Amino acid sequence: MGMKRTFTTGLAIGLVVATAVAAAAITYERYDTKTLKRTVKRDAVLCGVNTGLPGFSSPDAQGNWTGFDVDFCRAVAAAIFNDPKKVTFVPLDASDRFKELQSRKVDILSRNSTWSMSRETNYDLYFPAVSYYDGQGFMVPKSRKIDSALELDGSKVCVQDSTTTALNLADYFRSNNIKYTEVKLPKLDDVLKAYNSGQCDTFTADASQLYALRMTMSKPDDHVVLPDVISKEPLAPVVRQRDDDWMMIVKWTLYAMINAEELGITSKNIDEALKSKKPDVMRLVGTEGAYGEDLSLSKDWAARIIRHVGNYGEVYDRNIGEGSKLKIPRGLNQIWSAGGIQYAPPIR
């Protein structure tokens, strides 16, 4: 009798413990909170990138990755390790990119992904801050001498069928009372061919795509992308929800780069900036306060980013801006005080 009671009690305790362990395991499985710890132990950031998108991420023959999205992961590595090379790039397809992030195959997704509500809620993900404001635009022959989408009345418009691009086009032209004829084609390449052969007066797609496609045309300089952007496609890095420490590192890495540009700090003058007596500059480069330590990083976390990778404008220019083949104007991605909407909260 005594034996049996002990056995029953033991069984009950055992069950409780087993349930607790299982519950803890499930909780651990759903909510990863140790990304930074694992990254440090591994000695590399795992970065999910596009398999190949000119200007944003592309590998060369030796497997060296370059691009705007690539440099963002290098900036995170610079902040953590003081070494922008400590990144392992994992090329991902559009279809499984979010699942791969969920399953911890990567720590950050830096892969031209549009931030939208359902992507955060459905996948338990978080987009910390906008790295690039993309949106639907229009390409026209330069010879037409127009500089606004509102001047496209009566145009034949080439557009990819069954996309949000086609829907946005209809909405925008209807609300602005612009008459147009659609030339719908199933593939983006066919849309470009139709435009090139003169079947339409203008060609609409996301602006970054238009610039990339323009590069492939026989006379790129004969075509312009109008400054109008008619839809919101905010591209942002992505992390898992509920790992706030990691999310903060990713978010403030981007904001440090934007603040650096606004304050005029570049990879070339960073040593001068470290001697600055200007409070804004001192807080960013870490000569005043310990803002980096509050992120579990070093005081000079932002100085490391700027030294090894550069400020936001430097990264933009060399990969997709005037210093690159794409030559995408800064537009919305200019700093807020210089005509754009890139705006980072202050470091203080």
Next chain:
Amino acid sequence: MINIRRLLGLQVIVAAGLMLSITQGFAQQPRADVGDEPGLMADDSVQLEPEFQKQMVLYRTTEAPGTIIISTADRHLYVVQGNGRALRYGIGVGRDGFQWQGLLKISRKAEWPDWTPPPEMIARQPYLPRFMAGGPGNPLGARALYLGATVYRIHGTNRPDTIGTAVSSGCFRLVNADVADLYERIPVGTKVIVRQKPEI
């Protein structure tokens, strides 16, 4: 003809160079005067980089249409158009130590302006002429827009290759075609905002 004129210009540069070498203080910054060569003809074959060609760009601002905004750091001059647009021109700006910022108004406009280097400029660059009549070899180029009561102007150039650089004594230069275009758009009284790269 052009070759002869260029040769003449070259002689002026050589002469200026000789003076530089014997003028102490300037020996340390031998290229400080580039872009102020009187007599040098503009070489119109120079094609501006796409970044510095005149173009309509997205530019959000609370300033009224017609306002000129100069961004020294980016070497751009914007004419605000409203509706989130600005017409952007490539410019050359003041060299280090000759950059400034503030708010001024266009006080006067002139075609093929004469050039009277101000006394402070003569003091720094004594080889400069005291006066030079307007014309193709004049460093002020085809048009000038005078900024308030200052010695600074927005003007054309005889050195199109200096657009996008920082070489002037504080003036803003455009290629002659662009400054002529600007001249037609901008009336006397236009507000001019000059923004400089922040100091670190």
